[in-house]
Amino acid sequence: MGISVTARLARAEDLDVLVHLYRRLEAEMVAIHPMWPRADGLEEPVERSLLARIDDSVSRLYLGEVDGYPLGFIYGRSETLLAHEGNTRIAAIRLVFVEEEARGVGVGEIMRDTLMDDFRGLGHELFDAHVLPGHRLAKNFFEAGGFSARSIVMHHSDRPDGGRRIGATFRSTR
Numbered sequence: 365m366g367i368s369v370t371a372r373l374a375r376a377e378d379l380d381v382l383v384h385l386y387r388r389l390e391a392e393m394v395a396i397h398p399m400w401p402r403a404d405g406l407e408e409p410v411e412r413s414l415l416a417r418i419d420d421s422v423s424r425l426y427l428g429e430v431d432g433y434p435l436g437f438i439y440g441r442s443e444t445l446l447a448h449e450g451n452t453r454i455a456a457i458r459l460v461f462v463e464e465e466a467r468g469v470g471v472g473e474i475m476r477d478t479l480m481d482d483f484r485g486l487g488h489e490l491f492d493a494h495v496l497p498g499h500r501l502a503k504n505f506f507e508a509g510g511f512s513a514r515s516i517v518m519h520h521s522d523r524p525d526g527g528r529r530i531g532a533t534f535r536s537t538r
């Protein structure tokens with residue numbers, strides 16, 4: 365019997381699993397660039413950020429499941445283009461992650477396609493996805509979904525660590 369790969373909207377009860385998946389993504393992204401948790405990830409405390417996004421009408425958080433077990437998540441939000449574009453909105457996929465042992469079986473694909481269909485249903489025709497440069501896995505994944513690169517962020521740091529994380533100022537209150 366084949367495995368079942370599905371995607372469903374995340375709920376507040378999923379917070380623990382979402383935090384776990386987010387921390388795994390963060391660890392993988394920090395190894396590629398230390399600016400990620402400071403500029404590209406979620407605001408700390410991430411518990412609060414995730415809950416706010418579950419409740420936010422312009423955000424969508426989906427879990428990807430294999431046989432009903434959550435092994436990935438995707439987060440996208442509706443953003444506006446510049447004012448002269450009127451009310452045109454763009455759906456930006458900000459975060460996507462699948463546990464390493466569940467990769468390559470379509471969890472990412474079903475989450476990406478479900479999220480995009482959700483935003484299409486809200487009238488979106490434009491989609492962005494945020495990926496770190498040199499991250500071939502994510503680049504291939506989005507290219508397989510019909511995306512192509514349109515922008516790259518160059519970074520310079522005057523700090524002696526070359527932009528590396530000197531010390532997190534965040535202290536969890538939990």
Ligand SMILES: CC(C)(COP(=O)(O)OP(=O)(O)OC[C@H]1O[C@@H](n2cnc3c(N)ncnc32)[C@H](O)[C@@H]1OP(=O)(O)O)[C@@H](O)C(=O)NCCC(=O)NCCS
Nearest residue numbers: 459460461462467468469470471472473501502504505508
């Ligand atoms: C990118 C990521 C989400 C893909 O998830 P996944 O569940 O493995 O992807 P899927 O199995 O749905 O693959 C969908 C398509 O992407 C492409 N793809 C996925 N993994 C690939 C790989 N290792 N090499 C080449 N192409 C790959 C393929 O075209 C695949 O289609 P196919 O199965 O028909 O060949 C996953 O690799 C991941 O979590 N990476 C780390 C997190 C990350 O980089 N996030 C992006 C920035 S936030």
